[in-house]
Amino acid sequence: MLLVDTHTHLDMAEYEGDLPEVLERARAQGVGYLLVVGTDLASSGKVLGLVQTYQGLYASIGVHPHGASAVTEADWGELKGLVRSPGVVAVGETGLDYHYQFSPRETQQALFRRHIEMALEAHLPLIIHNREATPDCLGILREYRSRSPRGVFHCFSGSKETARECLEMGFYLSFAGPVTFPNAHHLREVVKSVPVERLLLETDCPYLSPQPQRGKRNEPAHLRYLLPVLSQLYNLTGEDIARITTFNAFQLFGMGTNHQEGKIAYTIRNSLYLNITGRCPNTCNFCPRLERPYVKGHYLGLKQEPTLEEVLTAIGNNIERYDEVVFCGYGEPTERLDVLKGVAKVLKEKGSKKIRLNTNGQGDLINKRSVCPELAGLVDSVFISLNSPTEEGYRELCSPGFGDRAYPALLAFTRQARDFIPEVTLSVVDVPELDVEACRQIARELGVKFRVRRYNDLG
Ligand code: SF4
Numbered sequence: 346m347l348l349v350d351t352h353t354h355l356d357m358a359e360y361e362g363d364l365p366e367v368l369e370r371a372r373a374q375g376v377g378y379l380l381v382v383g384t385d386l387a388s389s390g391k392v393l394g395l396v397q398t399y400q401g402l403y404a405s406i407g408v409h410p411h412g413a414s415a416v417t418e419a420d421w422g423e424l425k426g427l428v429r430s431p432g433v434v435a436v437g438e439t440g441l442d443y444h445y446q447f448s449p450r451e452t453q454q455a456l457f458r459r460h461i462e463m464a465l466e467a468h469l470p471l472i473i474h475n476r477e478a479t480p481d482c483l484g485i486l487r488e489y490r491s492r493s494p495r496g497v498f499h500c501f502s503g504s505k506e507t508a509r510e511c512l513e514m515g516f517y518l519s520f521a522g523p524v525t526f527p528n529a530h531h532l533r534e535v536v537k538s539v540p541v542e543r544l545l546l547e548t549d550c551p552y553l554s555p556q557p558q559r560g561k562r563n564e565p566a567h568l569r570y571l572l573p574v575l576s577q578l579y580n581l582t583g584e585d586i587a588r589i590t591t592f593n594a595f596q597l598f599g600m601g602t603n604h605q606e607g608k609i610a611y612t613i614r615n616s617l618y619l620n621i622t623g624r625c626p627n628t629c630n631f632c633p634r635l636e637r638p639y640v641k642g643h644y645l646g647l648k649q650e651p652t653l654e655e656v657l658t659a660i661g662n663n664i665e666r667y668d669e670v671v672f673c674g675y676g677e678p679t680e681r682l683d684v685l686k687g688v689a690k691v692l693k694e695k696g697s698k699k700i701r702l703n704t705n706g707q708g709d710l711i712n713k714r715s716v717c718p719e720l721a722g723l724v725d726s727v728f729i730s731l732n733s734p735t736e737e738g739y740r741e742l743c744s745p746g747f748g749d750r751a752y753p754a755l756l757a758f759t760r761q762a763r764d765f766i767p768e769v770t771l772s773v774v775d776v777p778e779l780d781v782e783a784c785r786q787i788a789r790e791l792g793v794k795f796r797v798r799r800y801n802d803l804g
């Protein structure tokens with residue numbers, strides 16, 4: 346397991362005596378990369394020194410809003426010089442703090458704007474500290490909207506509404522030890538509203554030690570205490586949370602490396618997913634297949650389509666341990682009907698509990714014959730993406746290569762599937778303006794199940 350601590354203050358005096366041991370303990374707990382966040386000019390300089398000394402450390406350069414009034418023009422000039430140093434992956438921490446208000450509001454705001462400018466010029470994300478200043482904080486960020494600033498709201502403690510606004514602006518949200526506190530019910534509800542694809546983990550050490558270390562000096566090794574809480578909230582495994590948040594840190598900060606080998610078999614929760622093709626006759630406008638073929642931290646861009654043997658090798662042994670095997674990936678599995686059937690047959694023989702097919706329902710057009718009878722006894726459940734209650738809507742959303750034949754074929758496939766596959770479900774993605782009720786009605790009329798998937802939440 347590999348974890349990334351995206352917010353630490355390892356430059357602080359608390360670690361003067363034992364930093365090498367602190368880092369060793371972090372590594373022993375899987376925390377492979379750490380972002381050390383500067384809080385003023387001196388601290389930023391110290392952070393750079395640490396990054397050059399220890400492996401796996403990255404730097405963020407900035408002045409905390411607390412110290413805004415102490416910043417001179419000369420300081421700012423020096424800070425701007427530091428931002429191009431090797432190992433710098435972010436600007437901050439910056440933002441607004443109206444709780445303590447150690448510096449006047451106007452001074453904090455002016456310095457926040459300077460940080461945003463600096464981040465935009467250097468093409469770096471921001472690390473934002475916001476305490477009791479949400480309207481001003483979001484207002485200032487909106488001023489720069491046309492230039493799309495990126496970044497993270499660190500140690501997020503706002504409401505669901507604020508979370509939604511931050512997410513809409515493209516920001517990530519990061520959570521620390523407080524999510525583990527027994528009475529933090531409200532905060533945990535907020536976490537649930539954040540898509541896991543925008544979630545980052547941090548300790549904010551030496552502060553905010555999680556349960557059961559609360560009250561003691563915090564350190565990156567304690568990041569692991571967040572995993573059980575988050576896996577419960579997201580109904581994912583700790584392994585899933587680690588992989589996804591590590592990938593998110595790579596996406597935002599470029600921390601660590603991302604192996605670009607497309608996966609044929611991958612797990613989410615206790616399900617095994619099979620990625621057997623990247624081809625699909627549709628080009629749905631919500632599908633990240635072509636530009637961003639990632640699912641929950643797994644990279645699915647296949648260099649070439651795997652053979653039956655390659656799929657079986659990728660699956661490995663102990664197939665009984667999975668609750669379900671799903672033919673999914675980014676691509677239409679019935680494009681490889683022979684591989685699909687061949688793999689399903691072997692899995693059945695090996696005692697696989699349940700086999701599901703996720704499809705766009707155009708298998709008959711792709712294969713120029715009726716495919717459902719061939720799936721009988723091999724597939725236990727099929728999810729068909731309905732996506733729209735009308736043919737016109739479907740064409741607009743999915744740009745099907747089969748044109749106006751696609752939607753009727755999808756409906757015909759659904760009808761036929763009922764006779765050959767035990768469980769049939771029509772699914773839609775809740776894109777804005779979709780008439781979900783009309784879709785549900787179609788499923789009802791066809792006598793099949795219905796499911797709404799969250800936009801951008803695959804897997
Ligand atoms: S049918 Fe599925 S794989 Fe094909 S373009 Fe649409 S969302 Fe992507």
Ligand SMILES: [Zn+2]
Nearest residue numbers: 352382438549
């Ligand atoms: Zn901090």
